[in-house]
Amino acid sequence: MELIQHNRCFDGEQRIYAFNSRVLKGQTKFGIFLPPQALRGQACPVLLYLAGLTCTEETFSIKAHAQRLATQLGLILISPDTSPRGEQVAPGDSWDIGQGAGFYINATQAPWAEHYQMESFIADELYDLVIQNFPVQADAxxxxxxSMGGHGALTLAFKYPEKFKSVSAFAPICAPSQCPWGEKAFASYLGEDRNEWLKHDATALIQEKGALFPEILIDQGLKDQFYAQLNPALFKQACAQVGQSLTLREHEAYDHGYYFIQSFIDDHLQFHAVQLEA
Structure with a gap:
């Protein structure tokens, strides 16, 4: 693991590391914000943020404006890249498939299966690397x-509740098996068997697994230009059916971008801080 960038930020440090991933079969990068507590060696809760389509390991750290409150709350923030990268990796032929669009699943179809193993990368390899190399409270x-990362957060939380103690999302793709983004990605990465798609669909997963978390927080803008892709109402209905407590906040005039995320990032950090202390 190589430190390739580090910047002082609110008395903590924003860093980017690169390492050769055995899961993705190539070099990958991730961002990490270490609050001053962690720099002093104190074990801290950690939040893993999954970004959306076309984003990189830097997008969240630059655009979300999360470090100030993370310092106050003593939270470590992790932001991986959104897909494998490199000349040897299948690039895709559009912005919503291929590099920058890994969808946080393990691909089973050629040419994607060779490198696009983002679920295992996030939930196993990166998860273990962070716990082993930084002052992290492993039970917090x-x-x-x-967006795509909100889909990833919801699905990975319900697949690995023993690893993730809290979950929230901004404008997540709640039912990817029922929208064009998800249908395109799942057909490419997983093939045409829609039963396989449901294993990576947050709405279907919650119906299968039931209530697993004390609370889920979702923020959604009502001027979101991609609203038709997101289906928050389907997720809300599924939560109600299984008794999963959900706070779905819908905001007039907010769109899909990072100005929206900046507006409510503090609420999410505070939400997780409370959940992780419980």
């Missing part, structure tokens, strides 16, 4: 994300 790990 939360996950959240935006």
């Amino acid at each position: 790990v939360g996950i959240f994300g935006h």
